Amino acid sequence: MMFRHLVGAAVAAVFAVVGLSGAAQAGATLDAIKKKGFIQCGVNTGLAGFSVADSQGAWTGLDVDICKAIAAAVFGDANAVKYTPTNAQQRFTALTSGEVDILSRNTTWTLTRDASLGMMFTGVTYYDGQGFMVPKSAKIKSAKELKGATVCVQTGTTTELNLADFARANKLNIKPVVFESLEESKVAFFGGRCKAYTTDASGLASIRSKDAPNPDDYLILPELISKEPLGPAVRRDDVEWFTLVKWVLYALGEAEESGITSANVNEMKSSADPNIQRLLGALGDMGQKLGVDNAWAFNAIKQVGNYGEIFERNVGQKTPLHLARGLNATWKNGGLMYAMPVR
C-alpha cells in the first residue's frame, strides 16, 4: 500500500495530474469493484434530496443512498463508495468510459439511452414527470397558459425534447433559453430571465427548496408533460454487476413491502416468513447466486434502510422538498413500486 502511494507521488512529481484510477478489466466490473474495495458512483453535481455534498464533502440524497445500499450489499459497508459528480452532458461518457461503475444520477430511462449509448438501466428508483415552475407573481395556473413565454431549460436532458413536444402539441410558441449547466440555468431563472423553469417535478421541488430565495414565491404547476422514470444505469459490459444492482433495488422495495426497516431488520431475520428469511439471508443462497455475501440485503437494509425509509429521509414530506409518495408508493398502496420476488 505504502509502495503504491510512493509510486503515486513519484508520478505526481513528473506529471502532476496523472490519476490512474484502479484499472478495471473489461467485462468484469463486479470483480474489479471487489478488488479495489469500493464503488465509484456517478452522482449529480448538486440536487438537493437526490445527491448533494455538504461542506465536509459528505454526500447525501436518494441517488446517493442507492449507491450506499449497493456498497453495503457488496462489502457489508455502506461507506465503501466514492462519488464522482457529473453534469448532464458528461454523465454517459463517465459511465461508458469506466470512470464510474454506476450512474445514480436522476437519469431518465429511455429507449435511445438503453439501446444506443452503451449502457443499461437497472430499474426505477423514482417515477417522475416533467413539470414547470413559475413565480407566483406571474399568476399562471396551468402550463397551457405559457403561450409565448420564455422557459429556462438545461441542455443534455430529455427535458428539452419534452418541452418541444409539449409546445408543438399545444401550439404554445414557447421561447426556450438553453443552458449548459444547472447553475447557470438556476441563476437565469431566479434572476427573472425566464417566466418558467422546466425539469423533472422532483428536480423542481429540489431546486425550489434549496435555490429559491423564498420557496413560497414559486409555484410548481400541476401538469406533468412527460413520463420520467429515473433510475441507476450501468455499463453494458458486465451482466453480473447489472443483475446485482437490479436486485439490490428490488430488495429495498421488497423490504418495504414486507415491513422490514433498518430498525427491525435484526428481529425480522428470525421471522417465520420464508420470504423474509430468504431476503435476509437466513434461508437459501440468494447472495451467493448474485456473487456476494448472503447477508447482502440484510446489510443494505440495516445500514441504509428500505426504499420507503430512503424516500422519506431524503425527499419525503418531512424534508424541504415535501414530495408525496404518489407513484412511488408500493403497489399495495396504489403506487408503481413492485419488487420482483426474491426466490
Next chain:
Amino acid sequence: MTAEEATTPQVERPPASVAGPWGWARANLFSTPWNTFLTLASIAVLGWALPPALDWLIFNAVWGHVKPEVCKQADGACWAFISEKYRLILFGRYPFKEQWRPVLAVCALIAMIIFSCNRRFWRAWLGAVWLAGLAIFGTLMWGGVFGLMPVETNLWGGLPLTLILAVVGVVVAFPLSILLALGRRSRMPIVRSFSVAYIELIRGVPLISLLFMASFMLPLFLPNTIKINALLRAQVAIIMFTAAYLAEVVRGGLQSIPKGQYEAAQALGLGFGQMMWKVVLPQAIRAVIPPIVNTFIGMFKDTSLVAIVSLTDLLLATKQAISDPNWRAFFIEGYVFVAFIYFIFCFFMSKYSQHLEKSLRAGERR
C-alpha cells in the same frame, strides 16, 4: 521630471508657463480647444462615475462576517459574501480541514514562478527546481504519503486547480512546441507537413472544442484498461492547445537567429542536435521569453474554460458560491473578487514580460 531638473545644472530656468504643474497641465490637458474639451469631458465622466463606484466598493460596503440580511440593507458592496465564501472560491470542494495543504501548494507554485523570474537563475537546473515544485504541489494536494489524507483530483478546485492546469500545460507543452517548431522549419517534407498540419489544425479551432473532444472522445480513443480522470483529460486538451501556440512563438525565435550562427556551428563540426541544443535554441528561446510569458498569461486566462466541462476551477467555484440562494444577490462582489485575482496574476506577469523585453533588448544594444 522635477528630480531631473534638480540634478541637471541649469543656467536659466524655463519660464513658468512651460514648466511646473501649470506648464505640465497646459501641455497635457489644455493645449488645444479639443484637448480642453476632452479634459473637461473626462473629468465630468470621472466625477459622475467615480464617487458612486468608490462608495459602493469601499465607503458603503459591508465588511466582516454578517448575515446576508444585513448586506441587503446596505447600499454598498457586500464583502461579507467574500469572507463567508472565500474558502469555497479559492479551494473548491477540497476537504475543509485539509485546506492548509492547497494553501501551501499554491505558495510553493507561486514561489517557484517568482524564483524563475530572476534571469540569473536561467540555468539548466531551473528545470529541476520546477520538477521539485510540481512534486511538492502534487504531494501536498494528493496526499497519501507522510500521513497526509489522500484527496482525489475530483475534489480539487479553485486557485490550485487553475494554477496547476496553466503551469503543467506550459511545462509539458514547451518541449513539444520546440519539436513542432523545429519540425515546421525542417527540410524534410513529411516532418514539415505533419508539424504544419498539427499547428494549423489546433490553432484553427476553439479551445472549447478541444475540451469537449477531450472529455467526450478521449475515453473512446483509449483502450478500456486505461482510465483517465476528468482533470487529466482537460489537461491533455490544454497541453495540445498550448503546444501549437508556443510552437509558433518558438518558430519566431528560430527565425530571428541569423544564418551565420548555423553556419558557424556547422563549421565547428557540430551535428544537428548539438547545433540546436548548444547554439541555436538557447538564443532563440531567450529571445522569445517575453512572448512565452504572454502565452502563459493567455493560458492562465483560458484555463477558466474548464468551467464549461465542470471542473471546479476558480471561476466555477465562484459560480457555485454565487448559486447559494442567500447570497445570490451579491454576484457582482463574487465576480469582482475573482476578476481581481485573475487580474493580479495576469497584470504582474505582463508587467514582467514588458520589463523583460526591455532588458533583453538592452543587452542586444550593447
Next chain:
Amino acid sequence: MADQDRTIHVPPRPSPWNDPKIRAIIYQIVLIAGVVALGVFLVSNTLTNLQQRQIRTGYGFLDQEAGFFIGETLIPYEAASSYGRAFLVGLLNTLKVSVIGVVLATILGTIIGIARLSQNWIVRRLSSAYVETLRNIPLLLHLFFWYAALTNLLPDTERAANLGLNIFLSKEGLRYPWPEVEPAHIWALTALPFGIAGAVAFSKWAHARQMKTGRQIPLLWPSLAIILGVPLVVWLVGGAPAQFEIPEKTNFGHDGGAAVTPEFMALILGLVTYTASFIAEIVRAGILAVSWGQSEAAGALGLRRGPTLRLVVLPQALRVIIPPMTSQFLNLTKNSSLAVAIGYPDLVSVANTTLNQTGQAIECISLIMAVYLTVSLSIAGAMNWYNRRIALVER
C-alpha cells in the same frame, strides 16, 4: 599533383547512417510509422469501444428530426426540422455574433487605441487603464458577469422600459420595431450589390480619368451616393412601403418586431469589450510604427492633412495592423464559442445539444472543428493573399 588535389577535395563517403539524406528518409519513415501506429491504435480502440458500447456511428443522424427548439434563429427552424438544419441555424448564429462583434470591436478598439496616443493626459491614462484591466480578466468571466448583470438588473418583462420609438428593454432583451417584409425590401436588398458594383466602376473610371488628365475627381460622396442610391431608387419604385411591425404587449412582456436577447447582448458586450482591449494595442502599435518623418515629408510635398492620412500614413499603418488584427478577428470568432456557457444558441451550443440527444460525440465535435477550421483557414488564406499584395516590393 592534380590527382592528389582531387582526392583531397572529394570528401570521404559517409557511412549510410551518417548520410544526411538517408537519415532524413529514415527519420521520416519512423515518423510516418509512429503516426500510423498511433492512428491505428486510436482508431482500433475507438471502433472496439463503439462496438462494445453499441454506439452507432456515421452522419446519418443529420437527416433525422431534431425535436428540440432553438431560442433564436435567422432562418426558419422548428422542432420538426432536421439536426442538419439545427447545425445550420447554429452556424448562422455564430456568424451573426462574429460579424457584429468584429465590427463593434474594431470601432471601439480603434477609438481606444487612438486615445492611448492622445495628447491629453487623462484620456491617455483612462484608455490604458481600460486596456490593462479588461485584457487581464478571462473572457468567460466577462461573459458570466455581463449575463448575470443583464438578467438581474434589467427591468422585469411586465415592466419593460420604453426607450421611445416603441423600443422596449427588459429581462427578455431589447425589442424594437422592424419593417414588415415586403417585396420592395427584398428588391432593394438585391439591388445593393449592383450599387456596390456601380461604385467600383465609378472609382475605376475616375482613376483612369485622373491618370489621363491629371484632374482629381471627388470619390467618397459620389460612391456612397451610388451604393445607397440604387437600392433607394428600387425601394421608391417598389412603392416605398414603410410599414413597421411594432412590439405588442402580451401576458409575458412583448412580442412582435425584432428582438435582441440578453444572451446575445451579454455575448456581444463581453466579446467586444475584451477584444477591443487587444485591438487598441494593435492600432497603437500600428500608428507608432509609421515614423513622423513620413507625415512631414508628405506635408513638404504639399499634401493636405486628409490626403496625408489617407495616402501616406494609413497604408503603411495598415500593413502593420492588418495581420495581428486578422488574428484578433479570428480569436473573436473562435471565442464566440463560449456562448454555450450563457445560453446563446451558437454552433457549439447546438452541436452540444445534438451530442447529448444522439450520443454521436465524434460526429458532432468533428463538425464543430471542421466548421471553425474552414472559417479560420479561409480567412488566413485571404489574409496571406492580401499581405502579399500589400507587401513592400524590395529591389
